[in-house]
Amino acid sequence: VTWRNVVDGQxxxxxLMTLRPGTNFVLxxxxxxxxxxxxxxxIAVTGFFxxxxxxxxxxxxxxxxxxxxxxxxxxxxxxxxxNPTEAAAPVSIDFLPEHGPPVPFAATxxxxxxLQITIDxxxxxxxxxxxxxxxxxxxxxxxRTMSWDGTGYGGHGGSSSRPHTxxxxxxxxxxxxxxxxxxxxxxxxxxxxxxxxxLEGGGAIEHPVTLHARQRVxxxxxxxxxxxxxxxxxxxxxxxxxxxxxSMYFPAGGARTFEGGTExxxxxxxxxxxxxxxxxxxxFFECYxxxxxxxxxxxxxxxxxxxxGGETIVRTVDVPAxxxxxxxxxxxxxxxxxxxxxxxxxxxxxxxxxxSMYWPDISLGWREAHNSVGVTEAALRWGxxxxxIGGPRGYATYIxxxxxxxxxxxxxxxxxxxxxxxxVQSFVLPPTSRHNIWVNNxxxxxxxxxxxxxxxxxxxxxxxxxxxxxxxxxxxxxxAGTGVVATPLPPP
Amino acid sequence: xxxxxxxxRGVIAGGWSLNYPTAFSGSSPGVAIxxxxxxxxxxxxxxxxxxxxDSLVRRVFLTLRIQHDYPDDLRIVxxxxxxxxxxxxxxxxxxxxxxxxxxxxxxxxxxxxDEGPITAFPRYLPGSVYETPLVSxxxxxxxxxxxxxxSAFNGQVVAGIWKLWVxxxxxxxxxxxxxxxxxxxxxxxxxxxxxxxxxxxxxTDQPFVPIQAEVQDVDSRTT
Numbered sequence: 001v002t003w004r005n006v007v008d009g010q011x012x013x014x015x016l017m018t019l020r021p022g023t024n025f026v027l028x029x030x031x032x033x034x035x036x037x038x039x040x041x042x043i044a045v046t047g048f049f050x051x052x053x054x055x056x057x058x059x060x061x062x063x064x065x066x067x068x069x070x071x072x073x074x075x076x077x078x079x080x081x082x083n084p085t086e087a088a089a090p091v092s093i094d095f096l097p098e099h100g101p102p103v104p105f106a107a108t109x110x111x112x113x114x115l116q117i118t119i120d121x122x123x124x125x126x127x128x129x130x131x132x133x134x135x136x137x138x139x140x141x142x143x144r145t146m147s148w149d150g151t152g153y154g155g156h157g158g159s160s161s162r163p164h165t166x167x168x169x170x171x172x173x174x175x176x177x178x179x180x181x182x183x184x185x186x187x188x189x190x191x192x193x194x195x196x197x198x199l200e201g202g203g204a205i206e207h208p209v210t211l212h213a214r215q216r217v218x219x220x221x222x223x224x225x226x227x228x229x230x231x232x233x234x235x236x237x238x239x240x241x242x243x244x245x246x247s248m249y250f251p252a253g254g255a256r257t258f259e260g261g262t263e264x265x266x267x268x269x270x271x272x273x274x275x276x277x278x279x280x281x282x283x284f285f286e287c288y289x290x291x292x293x294x295x296x297x298x299x300x301x302x303x304x305x306x307x308x309g310g311e312t313i314v315r316t317v318d319v320p321a322x323x324x325x326x327x328x329x330x331x332x333x334x335x336x337x338x339x340x341x342x343x344x345x346x347x348x349x350x351x352x353x354x355x356s357m358y359w360p361d362i363s364l365g366w367r368e369a370h371n372s373v374g375v376t377e378a379a380l381r382w383g384x385x386x387x388x389i390g391g392p393r394g395y396a397t398y399i400x401x402x403x404x405x406x407x408x409x410x411x412x413x414x415x416x417x418x419x420x421x422x423x424v425q426s427f428v429l430p431p432t433s434r435h436n437i438w439v440n441n442x443x444x445x446x447x448x449x450x451x452x453x454x455x456x457x458x459x460x461x462x463x464x465x466x467x468x469x470x471x472x473x474x475x476x477x478x479x480a481g482t483g484v485v486a487t488p489l490p491p492p
Numbered sequence: 493x494x495x496x497x498x499x500x501r502g503v504i505a506g507g508w509s510l511n512y513p514t515a516f517s518g519s520s521p522g523v524a525i526x527x528x529x530x531x532x533x534x535x536x537x538x539x540x541x542x543x544x545x546d547s548l549v550r551r552v553f554l555t556l557r558i559q560h561d562y563p564d565d566l567r568i569v570x571x572x573x574x575x576x577x578x579x580x581x582x583x584x585x586x587x588x589x590x591x592x593x594x595x596x597x598x599x600x601x602x603x604x605x606d607e608g609p610i611t612a613f614p615r616y617l618p619g620s621v622y623e624t625p626l627v628s629x630x631x632x633x634x635x636x637x638x639x640x641x642x643s644a645f646n647g648q649v650v651a652g653i654w655k656l657w658v659x660x661x662x663x664x665x666x667x668x669x670x671x672x673x674x675x676x677x678x679x680x681x682x683x684x685x686x687x688x689x690x691x692x693x694x695x696t697d698q699p700f701v702p703i704q705a706e707v708q709d710v711d712s713r714t715t
Binding site: 017025030043053054057061162489 | 696707
């Protein structure tokens with residue numbers, strides 16, 4: 001079964017639809033372009049295209065959403081927009097504070113350039129969500145990076161997501177961790193949402209909330225007595241599409257407020273297949289795979305760890321019905337004790353997968369972490385918005401590539417800085433392999449400062465891309481860090 | 493399966509299968525086209541008599557591998573078992589030699605051009621006729637008038653003999669033709685986009701749209 005997209009009369013893109021196992025449904029994530037997209041799906045029987053259906057999709061602009069963000073004396077928030085095209089991208093941004101009306105902001109993202117906006121300058125002291133309208137329909141990569149305390153001893157990041165009426169999170173915990181649920185409503189009317197905390201060990205707590213029109217809402221799990229000292233998953237349903245993210249800070253009662261923290265958007269549905277590009281073990285990092293099964297049947301999963309050289313390590317894991325399972329990656333196999341690693345997960349029922357990394361080693365006391373939810377769709381083009389090198393904080397950026405295919409992936413990575421394509425490098429990712437680009441070291445010509453990057457596949461083997469950003473706080477090396485899934489981009 | 497008498501036992505050792513054809517496909521060997529006159533086999537026949545009597549035509553595809561130095565000479569008509577006849581092409585392609593495979597169906601993108609060259613376009617429309625009106629092909633071919641779209645066959649019973657009449661109306665060039673016929677029936681799977689909307693139109697501000705389509709009446713031959 002195939003799809004084909006013709007935009008304003010010109011062929012744009014085409015591809016295959018995949019069968020959802022056990023159903024009669026076929027799926028595809030079809031890239032769109034500004035204009036009238038005529039998407040024709042075709043099913044082939046006995047060698048001929050004999051049955052078709054057509055959907056016409058109209059696009060006038062692209063919109064990107066980030067529900068988390070906070071400014072003031074403790075937090076600092078940067079939103080970075082990358083424009084990996086040759087056309088200028090005018091943007092109309094709405095900041096949605098928790099305690100005030102929307103704050104508009106207009107700018108233009110020049111071709112081949114990142115634009116970084118320090119929200120503290122526009123919304124000086126509030127929790128705030130961000131809605132970016134690329135009004136000319138130029139595709140962007142959009143990321144948020146937060147740090148806290150003037151010394152920046154902690155940080156987390158996120159990439160944009162799309163509004164939906166359901167959001168699922170595999171993890172939440174109130175005790176050692178502080179857990180916050182961050183909701184954004186960009187609709188012109190109020191939305192009612194029900195936040196359902198699914199308790200580990202059984203039971204659920206329902207927390208209804210009203211999201212006023214075009215406003216951000218924060219729910220702190222510590223204010224709900226039944227959640228204190230409990231671990232839980234989170235299932236949010238809303239009457240209109242909203243954005244939901246979750247932040248977690250630790251350790252409670254530590255010497256410094258929020259010594260470390262993670263942040264991630266949720267997912268909208270369970271899936272039988274997940275990709276996690278980032279992962280690292282060894283004396284510094286500890287890496288956990290978190291699987292949540294909201295299904296009433298046991299999930300029989302196959303976990304495949306992808307090592308840098310293409311070697312794979314396969315394990316089967318059963319996740320209990322309505323239960324969770326946590327995998328400490330470095331304990332799975334001696335070959336996983338000290339290595340970069342990507343992970344693919346295949347299950348016979350729909351589950352949710354996340355990855356969390358903590359550092360330094362637990363024997364030294366964890367001081368920071370980052371987290372990403374899994375990706376269900378590999379892609380042929382990715383954008384990284386917020387890359388940083390050097391500076392007073394000694395920023396270090398890694399771009400992490402996972403090729404889950406049985407064929408080599410021909411990858412081209414190009415960097416955007418100063419309004420031009422910077423260094424461009426092509427290389428081959430072996431089948432079922434993982435690759436690290438340590439930008440500081442591998443591309444010294446980029447110099448210090450802000451950059452963006454585009455990752456493009458040249459041979460139609462879709463891959464998964466994440467970005468990790470680390471920085472120092474005073475003499476404390478890599479005191480803080482973020483891990484975010486890169487932004488999938490439609491074809492140029 | 494019921495055994496009505498005691499005493500003897502058996503097994504259906506080879507298993508069993510149910511034949512539920514959703515389409516007919518047939519092909520011909522290469523047939524010579526003389527410099528003037530009917531093709532060496534006149535008509536080329538496709539025997540669809542094994543199709544069940546309740547299988548009705550939903551869509552027709554005709555594949556022609558044509559080698560001819562002056563395709564403008566060719567007149568080709570497809571006739572259904574019910575006697576409905578459609579002109580596939582006539583006096584098309586001019587004098588540019590052709591040696592390629594052409595696929596015809598009602599959702600083709602263009603007519604075969606009046607003048608050459610004829611290229612292997614993804615799919616052509618039937619009714620590529622450049623003689624008005626098209627005169628009757630010599631008997632025993634059915635006489636004009638001829639239809640111009642395969643949809644004229646829709647709803648007819650597939651079962652029976654389908655006939656392809658090929659005639660060269662001018663000397664001196666010769667050629668060959670190989671034909672394939674596929675007739676899909678109302679038993680083929682229904683296919684429709686369900687998400688993000690079952691409607692024909694949708695508006696979004698996202699760079700990707702997740703599409704979900706459903707194949708109904710799916711059988712084992714659908715992938």
